[in-house]
Amino acid sequence: MDLWQKILMAVMGLLFLAYIFPSIKPAMERSKNAEEKHWGTVLLLTAALVAFIAFLVSTVQ
Numbered sequence: 001m002d003l004w005q006k007i008l009m010a011v012m013g014l015l016f017l018a019y020i021f022p023s024i025k026p027a028m029e030r031s032k033n034a035e036e037k038h039w040g041t042v043l044l045l046t047a048a049l050v051a052f053i054a055f056l057v058s059t060v061q
Helices: 003-032 039-060
Strands: none
Touching: none
């Protein structure tokens, strides 16, 4: 990758962080104050991700 591409990627990453940074603290507060916790959804998404990665690894070998 050329130097200008690396610089552009770094700038884009910083702009993305600047874009999402103001919404992080309110989201954390909403998460703390939520009445219902969705651990089942988190576990399902984690299992799906692990299965997808295992599928990718098995197709490469």
